[in-house]
Amino acid sequence: MRRALLAITGLAAGTTALVVLKGAPGTGQAAQDRPVAAAPVAPGGAAAPEPTPGATTPSARPSASAKPTAKPGASRTPAARGGTTARATTAAPRTTTKAPTVTTRTVTGPTVAYRYGSLRVQITLSGSRIVDATGLDMPVGGQEGLRADDVQARYSGSSGEVVAKQSANLNTVSGATYTSTAYKQSLQAALDKA
Template sequence: MRRALLAITGLAASTTVLVVLKGSPGATGVAQDLPAERPPVVPAPAGPTPTGGDASAAPSPSGSTASPRPGRTATRASSVRPGATTRAPSAPRTSSKPPPAPTTRTVTGPVVENEYGNVQVQITLSGTRIVDVVALELPEETAQSDQRSEQVDGRYSGSSGLVVQRQSADVDTVSGATATSDAYKQSLQAAIDRAN
């Protein structure tokens, strides 16, 4: 009987010390950060305590009970105000629309006459850049003028011709086709001027 009384008294004393430590202001962060809805679990003694009551209801010397202070939750430890809502950072806003594509337009130069026939040039621009050149009209009256026109057209026109490469009408004259080359460059320069 004496052993049972000593065991019960020891258990009650250790429970009281545990309750006092959990309720004191200097207790560890774990005891203070428990939610108010769930009081800490304290083992009940096997029998009556010397005070004649339940050990879990034993008051501490400071007059507080075993439950943590009301309103203390784990969010307090993370420096968020009680009652404040937290929001995850939002992703940066991205536009679902692609950037506008440069406008493509065509500009036609005037018809320029020379001794072999007429020359007219049309340019295609993407934004301010020349992307293609087409000869709408070239001299074709004789086999010789047709051959020279083909040389001029092959050298200056197209998306990989000299005009697109240099982005200007300042191109070298085709040897043997000076009149057609000059007429081509005049119509081309007029088209570039109209585009600007």
């Protein structure tokens, strides 16, 4: 009789220890091997609602009246025992940064005297990029004015060669070599100043 009582008590203690060490119902090996995408099925055959990210499920949160049954230091989670668990992930919070403000500034090169007059070049920069260029104080009228107009048309403006090349390394305008050279000199000085 004594042996039977000890055997039953030992069996009950062993079963209790096994249940405690294996974890709560639903966290056994069968639950661990279930694919993450499969929805858990509630009693009665209906699919259980999907958990929201960051929310704790009732089985994961102990109730206030529940008393710990495991020994201190013993872990009951499958991940701590080397198993894998499906964990809801949340996206990192987005941080918004204000785009850097691009400053637009105007730089004017020195006046360059040449055979047919004098001129200076003014450039507009957005950040470090040239967005516009124009020749100032260029000769007007006569043969010198026509040469200056040709140089202005070729080099200046937001679609001119200065903006396209972003430098003073420009092609010389045919028939306006002196004006082209003076324009490039003033432009280079403006770029150096910028």
